[in-house]
Amino acid sequence: MxxxxxxxxxxxxxxxxxxxxxxxxxxxxxxxxxxxxxxxxxxxxxxxxxxxxxxxxxxxxxxxxxxxxxxxxxxxxxxxxxxxxxxxxxxxxxxxxxxxxxxDERDAATEYDALDTLVGDETAARIRGAVNGLTPLQREVFTLRVNEGMAYAEIAEVVGSTEGACRVHYHNALRAIKERLSDD
Amino acid sequence: MTECGKDTLRDQLPLLARDALAAEAAARVRAHVAGCAACAAELAVLERAGALFTAVTPAVDTAAILRALPTPPGARPVLTVQRGGRRQARIPQYVLAAAASLVLVATLALPTIRSVFNGGPVVVVDSGIPSVPTVPVDLVGGANLSDLGVDELTALLAELDRFDGTVAVEPVAMRQAVNGDFGGDL
Structure with missing residues (x-):
């Protein structure tokens, strides 16, 4: 065999x-x-x-x-x-x-309109709005975690922060998105 | 406190959403998600967000990237790096050219020198270099350099110095001249 x-x-x-x-x-x-x-x-x-x-x-x-x-x-x-x-x-x-x-952060936030091109479904649009409402750092941490599944230590290296801070940013981002989705 | 409350399984949710977990780990997380409303809701958000990001990402022209990349170091000649990080000095091309010219001149001058020592005819090559006053040097009969006086040695050196520049005749003509064949136009 x-x-x-x-x-x-x-x-x-x-x-x-x-x-x-x-x-x-x-x-x-x-x-x-x-x-x-x-x-x-x-x-x-x-x-x-x-x-x-x-x-x-x-x-x-x-x-x-x-x-x-x-x-x-x-x-x-x-x-x-x-x-x-x-x-x-x-x-x-x-x-x-x-x-x-x-x-500054407000400038970066207003530039974040790449997701505007997606008008697929209502949930996607709501997520887009929620992601747009994140601070730039929250958004970076969130996208690296969601898109690439990066560990917090790796994310910390990319965004120039600490592992603990990145964990907090991720959970705050997730909570903000959930709240935004439940408000809509 | 539940297991997901300690983040042990919850941390795996982004990987599960991306389908990046090994089969065994994925099954374990899915089993937990099936009984945990909070993790199920979070997984749904992550899956949606991941799909959203993927949808807005344009395709990348990898061929263009490859064309823009530098050549691998191993594929081109490299300077040898000595221990301690110092590069070996390269010999400049003009120095090599000068050295080659010197060797050529020395080679061409050799028969003339032999001729002088053997008492043969002294060939004076018109190299375009101003001539120096010559003193007859007679080394016939087995005489050697130690037998020469200061004036004679000076004259001999001056004669040799005349060959330090570029030779104005072809090597063949030079050889014929040294061998006593004066048929050519010197």
Whole structure:
């Protein structure tokens, strides 16, 4: 009796090592694995037309310094962190162009209208309204938890907070959404 | 306090909503959700929110991303890095060119030097370099350099110095001249 052949997908660390030794295909696997989640994160943060460009810039930035990447941190976490920094840089540059002083939470909240494009069903619309009412930090924590199933420690690394604080932000976000849904 | 109150199962709800739990863990969480109204409501919200986020996410052109990526370090020549992080110095191309020219000149000058020491005809190659006054140097009869006086050695060195520049004749013509064949146009 022969056992079916099983192939375990290569880990991120293995793919990075392969790419560093000259295997371009390893980059393809890494991009396929992480592009979708990065795009989802960007979209959930309010990016609309530039998702593609932002995700591409994130990968380019990451691969340019991949040889210095320390694998004690997850590649996924690192990529999300890069994307978030790039996004903040863009927002700051945009604000400078518009001659507006500071990036504050109200600005970020009003920019979060990517979900406006979805008018599918009533529950989705109510969730959209509820998510729009979250603070930016709550929204980041909530989307990373819901979209990617990230652990709080990993989320803390991306958003620059503590694990405990992220847990609180998530539960506050969830409670706010539930209350908003029950009010409607 | 219930199990979900301690967040042990509740923390798994986002993973269950994304269908990212292993079969055994998923079954355990589902069994709990079936009897817990709070977790069931939360799971419904998470599933809806996840679907919402996915729906608004545009497709990403992964081929364009790959085209934009840098070449893997292993696929291109790299400088050797010494221990301690210092790069080995590369020899500049002009230094290599100068060294090659020097070797060529030395090779071409060798027959002339031999000719001098063997008492043969001294070939003066018009290299375009201003000539220096020459003192006849006679090393015929087994004489060696130690037999030469200061003036003679100075003259010999001056003669050799004339070959430090670029040679103005082809190597073949030079060889013919050294061998006594003056048929060519020197």
């Amino acid at each position: 022969t056992l079916p052949a099983t192939s375990t997908p290569a880990t991120d660390a293995e793919l990075i090592a392969r790419w560093l030794s000259g295997d371009q295909r390893a980059a393809g696997e890494l991009v396929q694995r992480h592009a979708g989640p990065l795009a989802r994160f960007a979209a959930s943060l309010g990016v609309r037309d530039e998702v593609d460009e932002l995700v591409q810039d994130t990968f380019v930035r990451a691969f340019q310094s991949l040889d210095s990447f320390r694998s004690d941190s997850a590649l996924r976490t690192w990529l999300f962190t890069i994307l978030k920094r790039l996004l903040l840089d863009r927002k700051r540059a945009e604000r400078r162009r518009r001659d507006v002083a500071e990036l």
